[in-house]
Amino acid sequence: MSQLLELQVVAVVLAGTLATIAIWSPRKALIKASAVVVSIGFMPVAYAGMADLLSKPKPIRLEWYQSQAEKALVLGAQLRENDGVYLWLQLDGTAEPRYYKLPWDQELxxxxxxxxxxxxxxxSGLAMTLPFEKSWDKDQPRFYALPQPKLPEKGGEPGDRPMQYKHPGMNA
Structure with missing residues (x-):
């Protein structure tokens, strides 16, 4: 969602530029008016299309911005046989998780x-190595369980003491 506004601004600027070119071109008034109407109609359609795509999984082959990611934390997964592997991934350096679709692969x-x-x-958690790379190396697993989290120290802090309950009538 963070890039939706920026992409919409770019679309509006491009459509406005095309409308300006159409207005100043040596064409008939009807053609100029049609070009302006089409440019104005393009703006809400572009916004609606981008907003609709926000909730849909991105095919992993179309990822170019984060394509060099070494690993990702798998927050959720759904397997649909003969359709795809749907993953909700938290990539390093991104504020929010992303939704991706891998092509169906029985071994994967x-x-x-x-x-x-x-x-x-x-x-523990679940992670994935090289999420956007088509790897031919079948020896290394792409998905793996994270190490179990470290348990807290038994002694605790030196100043920590067990909690003691004192009944309100016991002031001594």
Whole structure:
């Protein structure tokens, strides 16, 4: 959503530029008016199209801005046989998660399911390596469970003491 306004401003500027060119061109008035109306009609259609795409998964092959990402945290996944692998990924350096679709691959789906079971068993997160690279190396898993989080120290802080309940009638 952060780039929607900027992209809409660019679309409006481009449409305005085209309308200006159409107005100053040596054409008949009807053609000039038609070009201006089409340019004005383009602006809300472009906004509606961009806003509609916000909730849809982006095919992973179309990612170019974050294509060099080394790893991503998998926040959610859905497998649809013969359709695709839908992933909700938190990429390093991005404020909000992104929704992607990978093409269906039986081996990748098995690998994802295995990593999800392992992450659930260890109560840890799930991550993915090289999310936007088509890797031919089948030896290295793309999905893996994160290491189990470190447990807090037993002793705690030196000043920490167990909580003691004192009944209101016990002032001594």
């Amino acid at each position: 789906a098995k690998e994802l399911q295995q990593a999800m079971k392992e992450a659930e068993k260890t109560q």
